[in-house]
Amino acid sequence: MYRPNSRWTWSFVAVTFIQAAIILSFESYVFARFQSQLEGDYGNAATSRTIPTFLTLYIFGFVYELVLVYDALRLKNTIQVIGLCICNVGLLVYGAVQMDQIREAIVELNDTDNIDKEVWSDLKPFLLAIPIIIGIGSVLMSFIAWKLYDEFAWTIYKHISADLRMKRRYLTYQIYIALLKFDFFFFLGFTVQFVVIVTDKKATEYILTIIAIPVTILILLGAAWSTRRENILGMIITILLYHGGLAYFLFKLVRMYTPPRMHSYKAARTSLTFFTVVTIVLIIMTIINACICTHNFNKGLKPHIATRKVISDDEKANNTTELSSNMHQGPLPTRMTID
Numbered sequence: 001m002y003r004p005n006s007r008w009t010w011s012f013v014a015v016t017f018i019q020a021a022i023i024l025s026f027e028s029y030v031f032a033r034f035q036s037q038l039e040g041d042y043g044n045a046a047t048s049r050t051i052p053t054f055l056t057l058y059i060f061g062f063v064y065e066l067v068l069v070y071d072a073l074r075l076k077n078t079i080q081v082i083g084l085c086i087c088n089v090g091l092l093v094y095g096a097v098q099m100d101q102i103r104e105a106i107v108e109l110n111d112t113d114n115i116d117k118e119v120w121s122d123l124k125p126f127l128l129a130i131p132i133i134i135g136i137g138s139v140l141m142s143f144i145a146w147k148l149y150d151e152f153a154w155t156i157y158k159h160i161s162a163d164l165r166m167k168r169r170y171l172t173y174q175i176y177i178a179l180l181k182f183d184f185f186f187f188l189g190f191t192v193q194f195v196v197i198v199t200d201k202k203a204t205e206y207i208l209t210i211i212a213i214p215v216t217i218l219i220l221l222g223a224a225w226s227t228r229r230e231n232i233l234g235m236i237i238t239i240l241l242y243h244g245g246l247a248y249f250l251f252k253l254v255r256m257y258t259p260p261r262m263h264s265y266k267a268a269r270t271s272l273t274f275f276t277v278v279t280i281v282l283i284i285m286t287i288i289n290a291c292i293c294t295h296n297f298n299k300g301l302k303p304h305i306a307t308r309k310v311i312s313d314d315e316k317a318n319n320t321t322e323l324s325s326n327m328h329q330g331p332l333p334t335r336m337t338i339d
Contacts, residue, residue, distance in 0.1 A: 015140045031052065034051045039114055078174070091134055097274060172292050188213065230298060
């Protein structure tokens with residue numbers, strides 16, 4: 001089992017863990033305070049589910065971020081570390097968005113006598129603190145990521161040496177795998193909000209959204225498998241499915257702002273829009289990288305990444321990466337393919 005083994009890996013874990021603990025504590029307080037102030041028949045009000053939506057998403061977001069932190073450090077994946085810093089900035093933006101939406105929710109519920117508007121003055125300091133704390137965390141994570149870049153770059157260099165073409169192929173592979181992990185986060189983040197906001201549980205759109213969760217997981221797992229095995233047919237199918245996903249999110253984006261369903265999304269439209277737009281951008285980037293990875297097939301990278309194994313200290317492996325973990329899996333060609 002991997003354990004951080006340097007000052008900067010421990011620092012990265014500490015910053016992300018402390019940040020997650022503080023933010024989740026604040027969100028839990030906001031949720032409890034909000035729920036305790038609700039009065040009357042508020043069950044049918046979509047705005048009453050706004051804060052539970054944000055809390056659910058933040059729990060998922062920060063827990064998933066911690067998982068990716070462990071994964072990135074274990075594999076010494078510099079691209080994923082950088083991606084985590086960017087993702088953290090995304091959570092900062094989301095934290096700023098939630099403040100405005102919660103304020104609007106309280107105003108609307110106050111108009112129907114379902115909550116006392118004075119609760120806003122209690123929640124505002126915590127909601128203000130959340131993006132500030134995430135901002136500080138993002139700065140610290142970015143600085144540590146810079147230090148980790150130097151630390152991990154040397155490990156990669158030792159295993160690929162000065163073969164620049166192979167390094168570029170490996171970099172493309174790292175970017176692609178990292179994109180798959182963030183695709184999952186933003187897709188599931190959108191789905192969590194959608195499931196909480198939509199009241200009609202028998203609607204076809206709701207049922208299809210639930211079904212899409214396991215299907216998406218299978219697609220992403222298949223995408224990673226096809227890349228590591230250099231399966232061209234699998235990659236072609238995957239890229240076609242990506243286009244289907246792109247069409248799905250474009251449809252969702254339009255649907256949120258056009259009748260007759262636009263009012264169903266009102267309680268969390270801003271945050272849903274944010275997640276939808278980010279997901280669309282990520283899917284486009286994933287399609288581009290998938291095409292580049294497919295172009296790089298049969299050029300010498302497969303033996304290094306076909307099988308991933310974490311080598312323990314007992315096996316005298318000081319560094320484990322997505323590349324180096326496979327250096328001991330069997331005989332490799334004595335020379336790399338020259339294009």
